[in-house]
Amino acid sequence: MQRLPNLLSPIVIKGLELENRVVMPPMGTNLGNKDATVSDALLAYMRRRAQARPGLIIAEISAVHESGALIDTELGIYDDRFIPGLKMLSETIHAGGSGAAVQLHHGGRECFFLLNEGKALGPSAEPSLIYGMPPKEMTLDDMRMIRESFAAAAVRARRAGFDMVEIHAAHGYLLCQFLSPIANRRQDEYGASMKNRARFVVEVIEEVRRNVGDDFPISLRLSVDESIRGGYTQEDMLTVVPDFVKAGADVIHASLGTYGTPGGITSAPAEFDPGFNAFRARKVKEVVDVPVITVGRFTDPSLADEVIRRGDADLVSFGRQFLADPEFLPKARAGRYEDIRTCIACNQGCIERLMFEGKTVRCAINPETGQETIYPGTPAGTPRKVWIAGAGPSGLMAAHEASRLGHAVTVFEKEGAAGGQLLFASIPPFKKVYGAWVRWLEQKVRQSGVEIRTGVTLDEDALEKGRPDFVIVATGGEKVVPDIPGIDLPQVHDAWEILAGTVPPGRDVLVIGGGLIGMETADFLCPRVKTLTVVEALKRSPVSKLTSHGYMLHRRLKDGGCALILGGSVARIETDSVSVMVKGEERRLSPVDQVVVAVGLSPRRELKAICERLSIPHTLAGDAVSPRRIIEATEEGAKAAWGI
Ligand SMILES: Cc1cc2nc3c(=O)[nH]c(=O)nc-3n(C[C@H](O)[C@H](O)[C@H](O)COP(=O)(O)OP(=O)(O)OC[C@H]3O[C@@H](n4cnc5c(N)ncnc54)[C@H](O)[C@@H]3O)c2cc1C
Ligand SMILES: Cc1cc2nc3c(=O)[nH]c(=O)nc-3n(C[C@H](O)[C@H](O)[C@H](O)COP(=O)(O)O)c2cc1C
Secondary structure, eight states: OOSSTTTTSOEEETTEEESSSEEEOOOOOSOSOTTSOOOHHHHHHHHHHHTTOOSEEEEEEEESSGGGOSSTTSEEOSSGGGHHHHHHHHHHHHHHTOEEEEEEEOOGGGOHHHHHTTOOEESSSOOOTTTOOOOEEOOHHHHHHHHHHHHHHHHHHHHTTOSEEEEEEOBTSHHHHHHOTTTOOOOSTTSSSHHHHHHHHHHHHHHHHHHHOTTSOEEEEEESSOOSTTSOOHHHHHHHHHHHHHHTOOEEEEEOOBTTSTTOGGGOOTTSOTTTTHHHHHHHHHHOOSOEEEESSOOOHHHHHHHHHTTSOSEEEOSHHHHHOTTHHHHHHTTOGGGOOOOOOOOTTTHHHHHHHOOOOOOTTOTTTTOTTTSOOSOOSSOOEEEEEOOSHHHHHHHHHHHHTTOEEEEEESSSSSOTTHHHHTSSTTOHHHHHHHHHHHHHHHHTTOEEEETOOOOHHHHHHHOOSEEEEOOOEEEOOOOOTTTTSTTEEEHHHHHHTSSOOOSEEEEEOOSHHHHHHHHHHGGGSSEEEEEESSSSOSSOTTSHHHHHHHHHHHHTTOEEEETEEEEEEETTEEEEEETTEEEEEOOOOEEEEOOOEEEOOHHHHHHHHHTOOEEEOGGGTSOOOHHHHHHHHHHHHHTO
């Protein structure tokens, strides 16, 4: 029987033949040059993904007008000078065999730099949800200019060799702002009712259609539900989608939410099940007769096949899965499902890195992503005997890469199992995916012939006898025990004991430390205890609510009745109470029958000093440098291996 018969079946969109129904949706990379042209790094990133031959690749947001670029590295399509670079991009996509589209974008009131200068445009002078500053309300002349810019950009896309354009009317950018009752407070024929709010989008589509010709496919990307309080609903949107099709849209790309939606539902965290948004595509299909693309946490091609089979959608976008594993599709075609590196929806390397750090795209579990031009593809000239201390994410990634480059690698892990902190990190709610990923990585390392010697502590003696050519010290961190009166009492335990289940949860529990480990341990405890308090010394929570995971975590704890005391330091632990200093005053919390310590880790680096003494070349990686996150652990592990 043919594998994935629905997903791998062809589809024709306005004469454009797509070999299969897998779509790589537009994903901004920040890999563009600072003059908004296509860079070699972007071409290398795209080449890697095009090799997988998805039916359609939609290249990332490209600004139709200078007033619409979010950042200087956003691709430009507002001038003919961009055509040569865009042509290389479309050719790169075509070289793999995929259909090539490019996304036409205007950021409106979410263009931070222009907002700062008072030059950003919006339907009304309603402040940006993300930056809190208002744009300039667009005049009818501004609107005409932007319509024409979309049309001129579409013509340029066609000249640059693209087979399709996608008009970005989703995620809180300019066209979505027109659709939104929060952003659009206009009193003219472009405001108030849903029909009126949709008018500008209809006109943009019509203008694009008039200019680009009748035979050129146009996709429209919509957030089917704005998913924000006061925003438009799915029901509202369904009343106007047919107007968009009448205006000239040949495909609807049914996305969700805006970047102002708390919890980052557009690139949904692991709290949302794979394919959770497919039902909205089905709703769209009920009101229009053009193909509909669904999107949202798809990682497994079999699920996508099923979604198409049951008629929810005609095509399926895999966004972050293309970052985690650009080869997932060929692997699925060959039935090698167990080889697929599944996206864990952590958002650390992709959307949150772009949005909050303004950096280029990466992937926390795939160090090649965004670094294709420096990723070493061929084995090292001289294979070395490499020893790696620690089989956490950093050590395992180092082993994966060092072995791929032809080195003779042995990993030492002092505990009985590989995985490091992820063995604990995967226990709190919605974190199973982390465990699945680290098991996948361990398996790949073993399959490559690397020996992982669990239950063996790498020490000076072994190093002196074994004399490896290179050591990667990925030994993680040591639990910090705070110096608090009462810390030795029997009801005091650490987060790891609670998560591992070696100590059962108490009844009235206080967690010391509101960092990620403390908050996640609280998340685990919340449904299991009567009362729960987290005390954090910092005045602001170290777990940012801006990140999707952080937002979800805070919300679950709040809904679960967990008290979070910020700016508090535990002064004393007694048999049935804990005293906390808050703003110079002592508060006695009682009853407390269990105290859980989660004040973090300090880097474990003894092996570094030993390697120095023995003159063995070495590198530190991951939490052993300083305790942080998976993305730093994997990146440093990989780079340690690349640098041998
Ligand atoms: C509950 C919890 C939740 C977390 N949630 C997240 C999250 O959501 N996102 C995120 O990014 N990060 C999270 N983290 C942090 C993340 O797990 C760490 O940043 C990451 O595991 C660091 O990887 P590492 O390989 O550097 O160190 P580790 O994972 O600590 O691995 C180091 C390994 O080295 C071994 N070792 C030490 N000394 C020796 C020696 N001499 N010889 C042999 N072996 C040795 C240790 O036993 C350990 O297995 C969480 C951590 C915890 C505890
Ligand atoms: C790094 C990154 C950049 C993105 N940039 C865009 C973009 O340029 N245009 C767009 O419409 N959506 C963008 N998105 C949203 C994705 O296209 C996709 O809708 C979203 O990630 C959900 O799909 P997934 O769960 O398969 O990742 C971006 C997402 C990520 C992770």
